[in-house]
Amino acid sequence: MRIAASLLCLALAGLVHAAPVSLIPLPAQLQQAKGSFKVDSSTSIVVPANDPAAHASAQYLADLVARTRGLHLGVKEGTTGQAIVFQRNPKLARAECYTLDVSPTGIRIEARDDAGLFHGAVTLYQLLTPNARQGEEQVPALHISDWPRFAWRGVMLDSARHFQTADEVKLLLDQMAQHKLNVLHWHLTDDQGWRIEIKRHPELTSIGAWRTPPDAGLDGEPQRYGGFYTQEQIRDVVAYAAARHITVMPEIDMPGHAQAAVAAYPELGVTGKRPPVSADWGVNPYLYNVDDASFQFIDDVLDEVMALFPSHYIHVGGDEAIKDQWKASPAIQAKIRALHLKDEDALQGWFIGRVGSYLSAHGRRLIGWDEILDGGVPADATVMSWRGTDGAIKAARLGHDVVMSPAPDLYLDSLQSLLPDETAGRDPARSLEDVYRFNPVPSLLTATQAAHVLGAQANAWTEHMPSMRHVEHAAFPRLDALSEVVWSPAATHDWKGFLARLPAQFQRYAAQQVDYADSAFAPVIQIDADVALKSDKALVTLSNQAGYGAIHYTTDGSSPDSHAPLYSKPFALAWPATIRASVYADDGSMLAGMRTRVIDREHLLSRAGVELANCAGSDFRLRVQPMPDATSMAPVYAINVFDACQQYPAAPLDGIASIHVEVARLERNYALAHDARLVVSRPHATPHGELVAHLDRCDGPIVATALLPDPAIGARHFGLDAVFSPQQGKHTLCLLFTAPTDGPLYAFDRVSLVPSGSDNSKR
Numbered sequence: 001m002r003i004a005a006s007l008l009c010l011a012l013a014g015l016v017h018a019a020p021v022s023l024i025p026l027p028a029q030l031q032q033a034k035g036s037f038k039v040d041s042s043t044s045i046v047v048p049a050n051d052p053a054a055h056a057s058a059q060y061l062a063d064l065v066a067r068t069r070g071l072h073l074g075v076k077e078g079t080t081g082q083a084i085v086f087q088r089n090p091k092l093a094r095a096e097c098y099t100l101d102v103s104p105t106g107i108r109i110e111a112r113d114d115a116g117l118f119h120g121a122v123t124l125y126q127l128l129t130p131n132a133r134q135g136e137e138q139v140p141a142l143h144i145s146d147w148p149r150f151a152w153r154g155v156m157l158d159s160a161r162h163f164q165t166a167d168e169v170k171l172l173l174d175q176m177a178q179h180k181l182n183v184l185h186w187h188l189t190d191d192q193g194w195r196i197e198i199k200r201h202p203e204l205t206s207i208g209a210w211r212t213p214p215d216a217g218l219d220g221e222p223q224r225y226g227g228f229y230t231q232e233q234i235r236d237v238v239a240y241a242a243a244r245h246i247t248v249m250p251e252i253d254m255p256g257h258a259q260a261a262v263a264a265y266p267e268l269g270v271t272g273k274r275p276p277v278s279a280d281w282g283v284n285p286y287l288y289n290v291d292d293a294s295f296q297f298i299d300d301v302l303d304e305v306m307a308l309f310p311s312h313y314i315h316v317g318g319d320e321a322i323k324d325q326w327k328a329s330p331a332i333q334a335k336i337r338a339l340h341l342k343d344e345d346a347l348q349g350w351f352i353g354r355v356g357s358y359l360s361a362h363g364r365r366l367i368g369w370d371e372i373l374d375g376g377v378p379a380d381a382t383v384m385s386w387r388g389t390d391g392a393i394k395a396a397r398l399g400h401d402v403v404m405s406p407a408p409d410l411y412l413d414s415l416q417s418l419l420p421d422e423t424a425g426r427d428p429a430r431s432l433e434d435v436y437r438f439n440p441v442p443s444l445l446t447a448t449q450a451a452h453v454l455g456a457q458a459n460a461w462t463e464h465m466p467s468m469r470h471v472e473h474a475a476f477p478r479l480d481a482l483s484e485v486v487w488s489p490a491a492t493h494d495w496k497g498f499l500a501r502l503p504a505q506f507q508r509y510a511a512q513q514v515d516y517a518d519s520a521f522a523p524v525i526q527i528d529a530d531v532a533l534k535s536d537k538a539l540v541t542l543s544n545q546a547g548y549g550a551i552h553y554t555t556d557g558s559s560p561d562s563h564a565p566l567y568s569k570p571f572a573l574a575w576p577a578t579i580r581a582s583v584y585a586d587d588g589s590m591l592a593g594m595r596t597r598v599i600d601r602e603h604l605l606s607r608a609g610v611e612l613a614n615c616a617g618s619d620f621r622l623r624v625q626p627m628p629d630a631t632s633m634a635p636v637y638a639i640n641v642f643d644a645c646q647q648y649p650a651a652p653l654d655g656i657a658s659i660h661v662e663v664a665r666l667e668r669n670y671a672l673a674h675d676a677r678l679v680v681s682r683p684h685a686t687p688h689g690e691l692v693a694h695l696d697r698c699d700g701p702i703v704a705t706a707l708l709p710d711p712a713i714g715a716r717h718f719g720l721d722a723v724f725s726p727q728q729g730k731h732t733l734c735l736l737f738t739a740p741t742d743g744p745l746y747a748f749d750r751v752s753l754v755p756s757g758s759d760n761s762k763r
Contacts, residue, residue, distance in 0.1 A: 022504035025487035033141035040136035053114035097147035154183035154457025160190035177244035179483035191259035208264035256321025282671035318368035349375025427621035436481035476516035503585035521592035523581035576600035609748030615645035637747035653727035662749035689739030
C-alpha cells in the first residue's frame with residue numbers, strides 16, 4: 001500500500017508543485033480541482049455531536065486563524081450554511097490519516113482518529129494563510145489524502161543546560177503541532193542542572209537545579225543560574241502537548257551526566273564527596289553508584305516521572321559515561337567481579353538492563369542513546385542514534401527499534417551558515433538544505449532491518465542557546481525541512497518546490513512572532529580584496545546559500561526594497577562604497593533582511609574573527625557568546641578549545657607596518673574528559689602569555705608579538721597592537737595565543753592590517 005501510494009504521489013508531483021498552495025509538510029497526495037471556496041466571518045466550522053476531540057480540533061483551528069489572520073470562525077454542531085465540516089470516517093485505515101476536500105460548496109475534513117482530524121485542521125490553517133493579508137480567504141478547490149511516513153517525528157529540547165519557562169516550552173509545542181511533529185523529547189537532567197521536581201528527594205531541585213556561573217555577577221553573568229519545573233507545571237505542559245497530539249517523553253540521564261544529582265545527594269556518587277552543580281559544558285566525570293541505595297533513588301525518581309509522563313518510552317540517556325570513577329573505586333570493582341562481568345562497559349549494560357526491567361514491570365519501555373549498545377542492552381530497548389548513523393545500523397541489525405538523531409546532521413546547535421552575523425553554535429554548519437536532504441533510512445539496511453526505523457528527530461542542545469530566541473533561530477526553518485523528511489513520502493521530496501513554499505511559512509512565523517533564521521536566503525556580498533586594493537574598483541558578487549530568491553541591492557546608502565536594482569551578474573563598483581542587499585520572494589515578501597558591506601581600505605585590510613580559519617591539526621570549532629549565559633544574539637566569537645590558533649589567509653602585506661587585533665577574553669568552561677590531552681599548550685615568555693603572528697606556517701618566522709594583559713584586572717574586550725616586520729606580497733598569517741591553558745580562552749574579534757602612515761601604525 002505504501003509503495004502504491006508513493007508511486008501515485010510521484011505521478012501527482014507535477015500537480016502538487018503547480019498548485020497555488022504552500023503546505024509544509026507536503027501532503028502524501030494532493031490533486032487540484034477547479035474553482036474555490038470563500039472562507040469569511042460568516043463561515044462556520046461544523047463538528048459531529050458528542051465528539052469532544054473533533055470539537056477541540058475545530059476550536060484549535062478557529063483560535064489559530066483568529067489570532068494570525070483576524071478571521072473569526074464559529075464552531076457549532078450540526079450542518080447549517082456555508083461550512084467547514086469535520087467528520088469521522090472509519091474506512092480510513094491508517095493512523096493519523098485524514099482527507100481534506102475543498103469544493104465551491106464547502107470544505108470537508110475526514111479522519112478515523114483524533115490525530116487525523118487535528119492534522120487536517122493544521123493543513124486547513126495553512127490553506128487559510130497563504131500570505132500576510134487579514135480577513136477572508138479564497139481557498140482553491142482540491143483533494144488531499146494524507147498520512148505520515150514515520151510514526152516518530154520528534155524534537156529534543158535540552159532544558160538542563162539552559163532553562164526555558166513552561167510557557168516557552170508551549171511555544172515550541174505550538175510550532176511542532178503546526179509541522180505535524182509528534183514527540184517532544186524533554187531533556188530534564190544533566191551535569192548542569194536538575195529541572196524536574198521529585199517530591200521524595202527535594203534537594204534535587206533546591207540544590208541540583210542551581211549553578212554558580214563563571215565570574216558570577218560580573219559582565220552580565222547572573223549570580224545564580226537555574227530553575228526547575230514543578231510537577232503541576234509538568235502536568236500542564238504534558239496536557240498542552242496531548243491536546244496537540246504530541247507525546248512528551250522525558251529524559252533522566254544515567255549512569256553518567258549525573259553531577260547535578262550527586263551535588264544534591266553526594267551518597268549517590270562513587271566518591272561520596274559533594275561536587276558543585278557543573279558550570280562546564282562537555283563531559284563531566286560523575287556517575288551514579290551501583291549500590292542498592294542508588295537504585296532505590298533511581299526507582300523513586302522513575303516512579304514520579306512515570307506518574308507525570310504517560311509516554312510509552314522513558315529515555316535514560318546512557319551517553320558519554322566515562323568510567324574513570326568506576327575504575328578507581330574498589331567497591332565498584334568488587335561489584336563487577338561479583339556480577340561476573342567483563343568490565344565497566346558491561347557494568348553499564350547491567351545498570352541499563354536493571355533500569356529497563358523496572359520500566360518494563362511498570363508497562364513502559366526504555367530508550368537510550370546509542371552508547372547503551374556498548375555493554376549489552378535489553379532486548380526490547382529502543383536505540384536513539386546520535387554518533388552518526390552507525391549506532392542505528394548496528395541496533396537495527398540486532399533487531400532493536402531505532403530513532404535517527406545523528407550529529408551533526410540533525411543537531412540544531414550546529415550553525416546554519418558561516419555568515420559573519422550567524423549566532424552561536426557548532427561548526428560544521430548544517431544548512432536548511434542539509435536537513436531537507438537527510439535520509440532517515442540508512443541504505444545499508446535490508447528492508448526487514450529498515451522496518452525498525454521508527455523515524456527521526458532533531459536535537460536542540462542548549463549549551464550555546466541561552467534563550468528561547470536562540471532556540472527558535474536554530475530550529476526554524478530547519479524544522480520545516482525535518483517535518484517534510486519525516487511526514488511526506490520520499491518520492492515527493494523536491495528541494496526547489498520546498499523553497500517555493502517557504503515564503504508563506506515565513507509570513508506565518510511573523511504573524512506568530514517566531515524568531516526564525518533567514519540564513520539560507522541571506523545575501524552574501526563577496527569582494528576580491530586583493531583586486532580592489534590594486535585598483536580603484538571592486539568586483540562585487542552577490543549570492544545566497546539556497547540559490548533562491550531575488551537579490552536587490554543599493555550602493556547609495558538607502559535600504560533595498562523589491563524595487564531596488566536586481567542583481568544578475570558580478571559588477572564593478574568604485575570604492576569607497578557601501579553595498580546593502582536584501583532578498584525577496586516572487587510574491588514580493590522578504591526572504592532575508594538587509595546585509596551591509598563597507599568597501600574601504602580599512603575593511604579591505606581586515607577580517608572578522610569568525611572569518612578566520614582554524615590552524616591545521618584540529619577541526620573543532622565553536623561560535624560562542626561573551627559569557628556562557630549571555631542572552632544576546634551578538635557578538636559571538638569563533639574558538640577552538642583545543643588549539644588557540646587561527647589563520648588569516650592571503651593577507652596582503654605590502655606596506656603593512658603593524659597589526660591591530662581586537663581580542664575577547666572568554667571563560668574556559670569546558671569539561672573535556674579524556675580529550676583534555678589534545679589541548680595544545682605553547683610556551684609563553686611572560687606570565688599571562690602573548691599574541692604571536694607567524695608567517696606562512698605556524699612554525700614559521702615570527703613577524704609580530706603583543707603581550708596579553710593580566711586577566712585578573714584587564715577588560716574582557718581589549719585591543720592589541722604590534723609592529724610588523726616589513727613583508728611583501730600575500731602570505732598566510734598564523735595568529736596564536738600562548739596563554740596558559742589553565743586560564744581563560746582568548747578569541748579574535750577583528751584582525752586589522754595597518755599600513756604605514758596611518759594612526760595605528762604609530763603605536
